[in-house]
Amino acid sequence: MSGGKISGKPVNILKKTAVLVLIFIFILTGCKSTIESGGIEEKETTTMTITGQDTEKNNEKETTEPVTTPAVQKPEPDITTQKPEPSVPQTNPPVQQTEPVTEPPLQNQPQNNGTPFGSHGTLSVSGTRLTDQYGAGYTLRGISTHGLSWFPDYVNYEMFKQMRDEWNVNVVRLAMYTAEYNGYCTGDRNNQEKLKRLIDDGVNYASQLGLYVIIDWHILSDSNPNMYKNESMEFFREISAKYAGYGNVIYEICNEPNGGTGWGEIKSYAQDVINVIRSNDRKGIIIVGTPTWSQDVDIAADDRINGENIMYAMHFYADTHRDYIRDKLINALNKGLPVIVSEFGICDASGNGGINYDEASKWMSLLNQYSVSYIMWNLSNKSETCAMVQSWCSKSAGFSYDELSEAGKWFVNFNK
Numbered sequence: 001m002s003g004g005k006i007s008g009k010p011v012n013i014l015k016k017t018a019v020l021v022l023i024f025i026f027i028l029t030g031c032k033s034t035i036e037s038g039g040i041e042e043k044e045t046t047t048m049t050i051t052g053q054d055t056e057k058n059n060e061k062e063t064t065e066p067v068t069t070p071a072v073q074k075p076e077p078d079i080t081t082q083k084p085e086p087s088v089p090q091t092n093p094p095v096q097q098t099e100p101v102t103e104p105p106l107q108n109q110p111q112n113n114g115t116p117f118g119s120h121g122t123l124s125v126s127g128t129r130l131t132d133q134y135g136a137g138y139t140l141r142g143i144s145t146h147g148l149s150w151f152p153d154y155v156n157y158e159m160f161k162q163m164r165d166e167w168n169v170n171v172v173r174l175a176m177y178t179a180e181y182n183g184y185c186t187g188d189r190n191n192q193e194k195l196k197r198l199i200d201d202g203v204n205y206a207s208q209l210g211l212y213v214i215i216d217w218h219i220l221s222d223s224n225p226n227m228y229k230n231e232s233m234e235f236f237r238e239i240s241a242k243y244a245g246y247g248n249v250i251y252e253i254c255n256e257p258n259g260g261t262g263w264g265e266i267k268s269y270a271q272d273v274i275n276v277i278r279s280n281d282r283k284g285i286i287i288v289g290t291p292t293w294s295q296d297v298d299i300a301a302d303d304r305i306n307g308e309n310i311m312y313a314m315h316f317y318a319d320t321h322r323d324y325i326r327d328k329l330i331n332a333l334n335k336g337l338p339v340i341v342s343e344f345g346i347c348d349a350s351g352n353g354g355i356n357y358d359e360a361s362k363w364m365s366l367l368n369q370y371s372v373s374y375i376m377w378n379l380s381n382k383s384e385t386c387a388m389v390q391s392w393c394s395k396s397a398g399f400s401y402d403e404l405s406e407a408g409k410w411f412v413n414f415n416k
Helices: 002-064 116-120 157-167 189-208 225-243 263-278 297-301 323-334 357-369 406-414
Strands: 124-126 129-131 141-145 171-177 212-218 249-252 286-288 310-317 339-345 374-379
Touching: 141 157, 141 212, 157 189, 157 406, 171 189, 171 374, 189 212, 189 225, 212 225, 225 249, 225 263, 263 286, 263 297, 297 310, 297 323, 310 323, 323 339, 323 357, 357 406
Parallel strands: 141 171, 141 374, 171 212, 212 249, 249 286, 286 310, 310 339, 339 374
Antiparallel strands: 124 129
């Protein structure tokens, strides 16, 4: 019996020992799992903490760095095309950016600033017509003042601007009478200075507005230009020296020779005056009147004046000068004579009477056919048919359509 007790005790001890070993192993296994699990969580937590710190640093950098704000918001550069930013702030709405364009050389294109002279520059005579500084044909279409001594107020900046912007005029003719009341050659010295100031004002207004301007030595009752030849030479010597560099100034040296004055007398006078002008202005355009109130251009075509940039005046009044005078113009042009209509009206030659719209239409069709330049007579409110302003209108600029005479309305409508 005692032997069975002794042998049973070790068994119990072994059982207890086995249980303790199992418990110990279990405890060890469980602790390892816990430790490993805790390590992973700790690693993940650490990683997240680092990432969060980076994010916070970035946010801190974006909010703490100084930001330079331009006065005008510019678009970001297009990284995909590498276009540079505009060199100037964009307007609102933005100006569309385009690829740079290579411009042709300056001499092959106009300096187009929206004005006649700015676009076409100094004119020349080529064949029967005018050409601009790029060799393209160019036609002058304009208006003549009345006598500067009698209607000086129309020589003003706003009037010239209205003619350019609203009436499509590109040339103004400054008519300075020579022999009539207060003419340049019959008035006193003070009157001469007044007329030269008006010429100067007119040239400067025209130049500011990019218009061409004709300085007209307006002989009429003196009939023969040689009557005041010395005065003419003195005047054009002074004028050409003053305006030689302008480029938009044209010289008309004898308006309407008449009273039987022949072409030989006119030509002799013209050659002397042209020489005076050419001593200062080698290239300026010079207009020479022709016999019989500047109608006999066909006679001048057979005996021209030597020199460059010389044109010959043809004048007409539509209700008086019809097919016979148009034929003279056609003959002269066919002979290669450069002709300019430096004065015309659409009534009769007295400046009064009714308007002859049919004959006016025939004349203008002919002028357009041959690209002949033309200047209409006259800018004033004188009580006569050819005046462009109603006689009751005392304004000197800013005319409404209703304030124009029938002749003025015709010109504005035709010249659009």
